[in-house]
Amino acid sequence: MRGVKKIDSLCVQPTKMKKLLVIAVLIFGAGLANAQQKIGHLNSQEVMAAMPSYQSAVKQLETFQADGAAEIQMMIADYDKAVKKYMAERETLSPVRQQMEEEKLGKKEQAINEREESLQREVEAYSRELNQPIITKFNEAVKIVSDRSKYEYVFDISMLMVHTGPDLTKEVITEVVKLENAPKLVAPVVKP
Numbered sequence: 002m003r004g005v006k007k008i009d010s011l012c013v014q015p016t017k018m019k020k021l022l023v024i025a026v027l028i029f030g031a032g033l034a035n036a037q038q039k040i041g042h043l044n045s046q047e048v049m050a051a052m053p054s055y056q057s058a059v060k061q062l063e064t065f066q067a068d069g070a071a072e073i074q075m076m077i078a079d080y081d082k083a084v085k086k087y088m089a090e091r092e093t094l095s096p097v098r099q100q101m102e103e104e105k106l107g108k109k110e111q112a113i114n115e116r117e118e119s120l121q122r123e124v125e126a127y128s129r130e131l132n133q134p135i136i137t138k139f140n141e142a143v144k145i146v147s148d149r150s151k152y153e154y155v156f157d158i159s160m161l162m163v164h165t166g167p168d169l170t171k172e173v174i175t176e177v178v179k180l181e182n183a184p185k186l187v188a189p190v191v192k193p
Contacts, residue, residue, distance in 0.1 A: 038153045038154070039150070039151055039152045039153055039154075039167075040152065040153065040154045040155075040156070040166050041147070041150070041152045041154070041155045041156075041166055041167045041168070041169040042155065042156045042157070042158050042161060042164045042166055042167070042168060042169065043143070043155060043156075043157060043158065043168065043169045043170040043173050044157070044158050044159075044168075044170045045139070045157045045159065046159070047170050047174070048139060048142070048170060048173050048174050048177060049135070049139070051174045051177065051178060052135060052138070052139070052177055052178070052181055053181055054134065054135050054138070054181055055135050058131035058132065058135060061127075061131060062124065062127060062128055062131060065123075065124065065127055066120075066124055069120040069123070069124065070120075072116070072120075073113065073116055073117060073120065076109070076112065076113045076116060077113060079109065080106070080109045080110060080113060083105070083106055083109060084106060087102050087103070087106060090102075138177055138180045138181065139173075139177060141176075141180060142173045142174075142176035142177035142179075142180055143155055143169075143173055145176045146169050146172045146173050146176055147169075150169075150172075152167075152169070155169060
């Protein structure tokens, strides 16, 4: 039986060990070069979880995925039904009819595979669309906090092996919630 893969596109994946090494070198090198530089860290997952737009995007993406999965499940059920019917009638069909029915089944199976691939691309595109304004607000909130407190570097704790410096997560959450609740500016309509 075929299964439908769940796509976890909104989860931030930590990068490879290479990036960690580069970050560690930057931190220690920057610390040695200028002991007065301020470095802070935050937990991006905690910040995202505090954003209503992130929570809404997760729900929208889950609904989109569930709708696509239901569509694929219907295609699979139709395929399974056609296979059972073919298996029951196969002995009574002529070789030419058997070949025709097998080609039909092959096309149904191919359609399922193509739809699964297309759904994955659609989910990824929709995820990018939903994530863009969230990432913009997140980055803006981090910039506000880092500028206000004069931090040269702010790292996500998922990228740090040691994170004993100042934790800016709560400050960033405060700023991102302000940005989320700020009234949306609507461009005036200009009539000719």
